[in-house]
Amino acid sequence: GAVVSQHPSxxxxxSGTSVKIECRSLDFQATTMFWYRQFPKQSLMLMATSNExxxxxxxxxxxxxxxLINHASLTLSTLTVTSAxxxxxxxxxxxxxxxVYNSPLHFGNGTRLTVT
Amino acid sequence: AQKVTQAQTxxxxxxxxxxxxxxxxxxRDTTYYLFWYKQPPSGELVFLIRRNSFDxxxxxxxxxxxxxxxxxSSFNFTITASQVVDSAVYFCALSQPNFGNEKLTFGTGTxxxxxx
Numbered sequence: 001g002a003v004v005s006q007h008p009s010x011x012x013x014x015s016g017t018s019v020k021i022e023c024r025s026l027d028f029q030a031t032t033m034f035w036y037r038q039f040p041k042q043s044l045m046l047m048a049t050s051n052e053x054x055x056x057x058x059x060x061x062x063x064x065x066x067x068l069i070n071h072a073s074l075t076l077s078t079l080t081v082t083s084a085x086x087x088x089x090x091x092x093x094x095x096x097x098x099x100v101y102n103s104p105l106h107f108g109n110g111t112r113l114t115v116t
Numbered sequence: 117a118q119k120v121t122q123a124q125t126x127x128x129x130x131x132x133x134x135x136x137x138x139x140x141x142x143x144r145d146t147t148y149y150l151f152w153y154k155q156p157p158s159g160e161l162v163f164l165i166r167r168n169s170f171d172x173x174x175x176x177x178x179x180x181x182x183x184x185x186x187x188x189s190s191f192n193f194t195i196t197a198s199q200v201v202d203s204a205v206y207f208c209a210l211s212q213p214n215f216g217n218e219k220l221t222f223g224t225g226t227x228x229x230x231x232x
Contacts, residue, residue, distance in 0.1 A: 009159075034219065043207065043224045044161075091159065097218050104151065105218060107161035 006108030023094035029074035030096035038091040050077040120223035139208030149211040
């Protein structure tokens with residue numbers, strides 16, 4: 001079946017540094033990918049829609065300059081958390097629609113970011 | 117506005133008992149999708165089921181069954197003869213308008229613990 005791979009699975013960084021998270025569709029092309037954020041014991045909140053070849057669409061309240069999204073190819077989207085702060089510590093998870101028309105979303109394994 | 121309510125924050129049952137996870141949703145759309153995802157401790161989201169708003173037939177898949185009732189805006193999930201491997205957080209989700217089944221609004225999740 002369709003697989004979405006996310007890397008890294010865990011990352012610890014210092015305040016002020018930037019962290020890049022990759023999301024790949026392994027055996028299918030994804031012109032659109034979605035980035036979600038999950039705080040501990042809370043629900044998943046959609047952050048942005050990543051569009052191949054064009055700018056990402058951000059949800060209300062999500063800082064574009066803080067969370068940079070680049071959809072460089074049909075199989076890769078990246079989320080860069082810039083100038084990270086402890087409050088950015090969270091679980092970030094990406095998803096992509098499967099290769100078959102109207103197939104449900106497939107999610108990556110997520111990235112747990114800890115900013116110290 | 118869309119909303120998904122999972123009133124049960126945490127549930128614990130003894131192995132082999134049946135358990136039902138509740139999901140109530142709100143939407144103004146006449147066409148929508150409902151989903152259940154499982155999130156084991158490892159973090160990834162595992163797709164369980166998708167239901168179209170026009171299809172109110174209940175569904176059974178092994179030990180899992182789902183009861184969709186538009187009259188009460190509910191999409192409940194039952195696990196029969198629960199097993200320890202069923203321990204996870206379960207999310208109910210609703211598709212957002214005009215995005216097919218790609219952009220989702222998630223409930224807050226129900227943490228299910230199966231006691232051996």
